[in-house]
Amino acid sequence: MDSLIRKNQTDVERLLWKQIRNKNFFGLKFFRQYSVGAYIVDFYCPGLKLAIEVDGVTHITDEELSYDKHRQKEIETLGIKFLRFNNDEIFGDLRGVLEDIKKKLEEIPTGRPLGYRWFLEKKFLNKRLFFLVDEERKKLLFVSFASKKEEQAIIDFVKDNMKELLEHPHNL
Numbered sequence: 001m002d003s004l005i006r007k008n009q010t011d012v013e014r015l016l017w018k019q020i021r022n023k024n025f026f027g028l029k030f031f032r033q034y035s036v037g038a039y040i041v042d043f044y045c046p047g048l049k050l051a052i053e054v055d056g057v058t059h060i061t062d063e064e065l066s067y068d069k070h071r072q073k074e075i076e077t078l079g080i081k082f083l084r085f086n087n088d089e090i091f092g093d094l095r096g097v098l099e100d101i102k103k104k105l106e107e108i109p110t111g112r113p114l115g116y117r118w119f120l121e122k123k124f125l126n127k128r129l130f131f132l133v134d135e136e137r138k139k140l141l142f143v144s145f146a147s148k149k150e151e152q153a154i155i156d157f158v159k160d161n162m163k164e165l166l167e168h169p170h171n172l
Contacts, residue, residue, distance in 0.1 A: 012054055016043070020043065020101070034046075050081045051083070052085070
């Protein structure tokens with residue numbers, strides 16, 4: 001059933017999926033038609049526990065709206081945050097929808113600034129090599145060796161020095 005739903009994507013879902021798939025949206029992994037308990041959400045980011053629903057023409061009657069509201073409340077009891085858009089919003093203002101998603105992402109604590117991604121390479125001399133990459137500019141900002149125990153300290157350092165890293169990535 002899930003594979004049938006994934007194959008029968010609507011045009012509006014395809015349009016949004018093109019923007020958020022393959023870690024294209026701030027380096028975050030999204031899945032399509034993701035199972036959450038007894039339900040399936042249109043898009044889901046497990047790293048942030050964020051579900052995105054696209055409401056088409058089948059979501060207009062009082063009964064359907066009531067079901068959607070009940071379903072959303074049940075999913076939210078699992079600690080999953082929700083965003084909901086209708087077809088007209090996505091077709092008419094995709095950029096605005098993406099901005100709304102970005103705003104929601106910024107509300108969710110991630111341990112790293114939005115738009116930047118840590119890459120972890122293999123262990124070397126019992127230490128781990130971390131890279132911080134600015135995904136929009138495709139620029140390496142920071143490299144560090146650290147143990148697992150030191151990882152949070154590095155993340156905190158980068159957050160505290162993000163402005164300096166962006167302006168002068170090689171000076172720290």
